Amino acid sequence: MPTSNDMQKVLDIQDKNLLFEEDCVSYALFKNHYCKFIYCTLSYMPTACKHCGEPNQNYSIYKNGSQTSSVTFPTTGVTPTYLNVKKQRFKCKNCQRTFTASTPIVQENCFISNFIKAAVLVNASEARSVKNIALETHVSATTVQRL
Ligand SMILES: [Zn+2]
Known part of the structure; x- marks a missing residue:
């Protein structure tokens, strides 16, 4: 186990x-x-x-x-x-x-893990579309944009 x-x-x-x-x-x-x-x-x-x-x-x-x-x-x-x-x-x-x-x-009062935030930032630095990043990291497009 x-x-x-x-x-x-x-x-x-x-x-x-x-x-x-x-x-x-x-x-x-x-x-x-x-x-x-x-x-x-x-x-x-x-x-x-x-x-x-x-x-x-x-x-x-x-x-x-x-x-x-x-x-x-x-x-x-x-x-x-x-x-x-x-x-x-x-x-x-x-x-x-x-x-x-x-x-x-x-973070307190937040419902998205810091791992996801890090993944969004890595993807964003690769110049990918907001929609693609949102789909892959399972958060909304608004969250991707905010981050
Ligand atoms: Zn006290």
């Missing part, structure tokens, strides 16, 4: 806080396409609060539910791929505010 570590290698993910469990890959129809969904969990103990900067001491920051986001990922094999990340949410006892675990794989 592949381990979480193997999955990270297959997907070129260096963030060790992203954990993959057994049977984390499934196929489903999405936007009329047969797509691959890869499920993983993002969790760690934050060292400080993202809002007030208070260091995490004596459990001053505690786990507070989770939030799942679906991120467009580069095609693996021949199937459009989405990474479903279940992100840990935290609450700070000092400022009473909540925040979500973050990962370098994707």
Whole structure:
């Protein structure tokens, strides 16, 4: 059975806080396409609060539910791929505010992985049409233009 570590290698993910469990890959129809969904969990103990900067001491920051986001990922094999990340949410006892675990794989409040952004930029430097790049990287033409 592949381990979480193997999955990270297959997907070129260096963030060790992203954990993959057994049977984390499934196929489903999405936007009329047969797509691959890869499920993983993002969790760690934050060292400080993202809002007030208070260091995490004596459990001053505690786990507070989770939030799942679906991120467009580069095609693996021949199937459009989405990474479903279940992100840990935290609450700070000092400022009473909540925040979500973050990962370098994707910017906060963005649903397109940084890998896709990099692929769009590489393709764009080869002077290819916006429509072609959009088709190949599975994002909209508007996103290609914006990047
Ligand atoms: Zn705080």
